[in-house]
Amino acid sequence: MYVIIVGGGKVGYYLTKSLLEAGHEVLVIEREPRKCAILTDELGANALQGDGCDVASMTEAGMSRAEVVVAVTGDDEDNLVACQVARHKFNVPRTIARINNPKNERIFRKLGIDVTVSSTELILSQIERVIPSESLVHLLTLRNVGISFVELTVPADSPALGRPLRELGIPDDCILPLVIRGGNEAIIPYGDTLLQRGDQVIAVTSEASEASLHRIIQG
Amino acid sequence: MRIVILGCGRMGAHLAKLLTAGHHEVTVVDSDGAAFARLGMGFPGRLVVGNGIDEDVLRRAGIEQAEAFVAVTNWDNTNVMAAQVARDIFGVARVICRIYDPLQEAIYRELGLETICPTLWGVNRIQEILVR
Numbered sequence: 001m002y003v004i005i006v007g008g009g010k011v012g013y014y015l016t017k018s019l020l021e022a023g024h025e026v027l028v029i030e031r032e033p034r035k036c037a038i039l040t041d042e043l044g045a046n047a048l049q050g051d052g053c054d055v056a057s058m059t060e061a062g063m064s065r066a067e068v069v070v071a072v073t074g075d076d077e078d079n080l081v082a083c084q085v086a087r088h089k090f091n092v093p094r095t096i097a098r099i100n101n102p103k104n105e106r107i108f109r110k111l112g113i114d115v116t117v118s119s120t121e122l123i124l125s126q127i128e129r130v131i132p133s134e135s136l137v138h139l140l141t142l143r144n145v146g147i148s149f150v151e152l153t154v155p156a157d158s159p160a161l162g163r164p165l166r167e168l169g170i171p172d173d174c175i176l177p178l179v180i181r182g183g184n185e186a187i188i189p190y191g192d193t194l195l196q197r198g199d200q201v202i203a204v205t206s207e208a209s210e211a212s213l214h215r216i217i218q219g
Numbered sequence: 220m221r222i223v224i225l226g227c228g229r230m231g232a233h234l235a236k237l238l239t240a241g242h243h244e245v246t247v248v249d250s251d252g253a254a255f256a257r258l259g260m261g262f263p264g265r266l267v268v269g270n271g272i273d274e275d276v277l278r279r280a281g282i283e284q285a286e287a288f289v290a291v292t293n294w295d296n297t298n299v300m301a302a303q304v305a306r307d308i309f310g311v312a313r314v315i316c317r318i319y320d321p322l323q324e325a326i327y328r329e330l331g332l333e334t335i336c337p338t339l340w341g342v343n344r345i346q347e348i349l350v351r
Contacts, residue, residue, distance in 0.1 A: 053296055055322040077272050077300040081323070084299075089326050103274055107300075110307055 004029065004066045004092075006052030006082040007073035008039045011098060015072065016043060027061050053081040055089060063090040072098040080104075083113045136214045139202070146207045152217045154199040159219050166191035168216050171209040178202040223248065223285045223311075225271040225301050226292030230317070230337075232257035234289065239264050246280045249292075271301045274308065287313040295320055302332055 001024050005012050008030030016028040020043075028043065029052040030036040039047035050057030052071065063069070069086040071079035076099050083095035097113045099105055102121040109116065140149040154160065160168050165176065179187040180200040187193065195201065195217070205213055220243045224231050227249035235247050235258060245264035249255065252268045269276030271292060282288065288305035290298035295318045302316035316334050318324040324336040 053323070054320065055326075075296070077294070077296040080300050080303075081296040084330075085323065085326055088330060101273065104272075107274070107304055107308055111303055 001025070001067050002062070002065055003027075003068045003070065004052075004061055004063060004086075006069065006071040006079070007098075008035055008047065009072070009074060011072040013039065015070065016046060020046065029057060029061055053078055053085060055085065058085065058090060063092065066090070066092050068092070068094045068096065070096045070098075074100060076100050076104050080108060080111065080113065083108075084111065087112065135218050136210065148205055148207060148210065150203050150205060150210065150213075152201045152203065152214065154195050154197055154201065155218055156197050157219060158195065158197065158217060159215075160195050160217050161197065162194070164192045164194055165189055170216060171205075171212050174203060174205040174209045174213050176201055176203050220244070220287055221281065221285045222246070222287045222289065223277070223280050223282050223305075225249075225288070225290045225298070227251075227254040227257055228291065228293055229257070231289075231291045234291070235264055236262070246285075248276065248280045272297055272304060274304065277301070277304065277309065282309045282311060285309075285311050287311065287315070289315045289317075291317045295323055299323070299327055299332070306332070 003019055003024050003026050005016055005026065005028040008028045012028050016026050019026045026046055027048055028039060028046060029048050029050050030039055031051050033049055036047055036049040048061055050060060063086060069083060069092045071082040073079055079097040079099065083097050086092040087095050094114050096115045096117065097108055099108060099116050099118045100120065102118045105116050105118060135153055137151045138148055139151055176189050179189050181187055181196065201217060203213055222238055222243055223246045224235050225248045227247050231247060235245050239245050239262065246267060247264060248267045248269060248271050250270050255266050267276065267280045269279065271277065282305060288311045290301045292298055298316045298318060302314050305311040306314045314333060316332050318327060318334050318336055319338050321336050321339045324334050328334045
C-alpha cells in the first residue's frame with residue numbers, strides 16, 4: 001500500500017518507520033529543509049522536502065496513486081487542508097488527520113476527513129481512567145454506533161448488593177458480559193448472579209443507558 | 220451588517236476601517252494583539268485576540284450573530300479552515316476567504332467557498348499593463 005505522510009515531526013517519523021517495517025511503500029513530506037535533511041539521512045528517498053498542502057509538492061510525491069494520506073503536523077489547519085486537497089484534487093480514497101484541539105474533531109468529521117486522531121483526547125481518557133471518583137470508566141467507545149464498553153467497580157454502598165442481576169432493572173440495550181472478582185476471578189454473569197463489593201463489572205451499553213447503569217450499580 | 224474579520228494585517232485593517240466608516244458593526248480577530256495598531260486611534264469596532272480556527276475564539280467574536288465572515292490572515296490554511304468553520308459549523312450566510320496560492324484557490328472555489336486570490340489579480344493586472 002502506498003501511504004503518504006504529511007509532517008516529519010516525531011509522530012511522522014516513527015509512523016514512517018513503522019509502516020516501512022510493515023512492508024508498505026511510504027513517503028514522508030516535511031516542509032522545513034533542516035528537519036527534512038535529518039529525515040533523508042535515515043530514510044533516504046522515503047523523505048521529501050516540500051509543502052504537504054501545496055499541489056506542486058503533492059504532485060511530485062505521487063499523490064494521485066496514494067491509497068492513504070496521513071496528516072500529522074502540529075497545526076490542525078495544515079492537517080485539514082492536506083487531507084482535503086488530497087481527497088478533492090488527487091482522489092485519495094482514505095484520509096487520516098491528527099488533531100491537536102480536541103474540539104476540532106467534530107469540524108473535521110463534518111468537513112469529510114475519514115478518521116481523526118487526537119493525542120490530547122487520548123491522554124484525557126487515560127487520566128479519566130485513573131481518577132477514582134470517576135467510577136464509570138470508558139474502555140472503548142464506538143462512536144458511529146453509539147456503543148461504549150465501560151467498567152464499573154461495585155462500591156460498599158451499592159444499591160445492587162444482595163439482589164440478583166435480573167431484579168436490578170438493567171436496561172435492555174445494556175449487557176454485562178463479565179464480572180471480575182478479587183482482581184483475578186472471571187465470572188460470566190447470569191440473571192441469578194449476585195454482585196459483591198469490589199467486583200469490577202464490564203458492560204456494553206448504549207450511550208443513552210450509561211447513566212441508568214451507573215445509578216443501578218454505583219448509586 | 221454584523222461582520223467578523225479574521226486577520227488584522229494590511230488588508231484586514233483597511234477593510235475594517237472602511238466598513239466601520241460605512242456604519243457596519245465590525246469585530247476584528249487576530250492572534251497577535253500588536254496587529255491592532257494598524258487600525259489607528261479611535262477604531263469603533265470590537266477587537267478579539269485569539270486563534271481564528273478555535274471555535275471558542277470565534278464565538279467570543281460574536282460569530283453566532285454575524286451576517287458575514289472574512290478570513291484574511293497571512294496563512295492560506297488558516298483562512299481555509301476558519302472559513303469552513305464559519306460556514307459549516309456556525310452557518311454564517313456570507314463567507315469570504317483569501318487564498319494566495321492560485322492552485323489551492325481553484326480547489327476551494329470548486330468546493331463552494333467564496334474565495335479571492337490577490338496573486339492572480341496582481342499577475343493578470345501586471346500582464347495587462349505590460350502587454351498593452
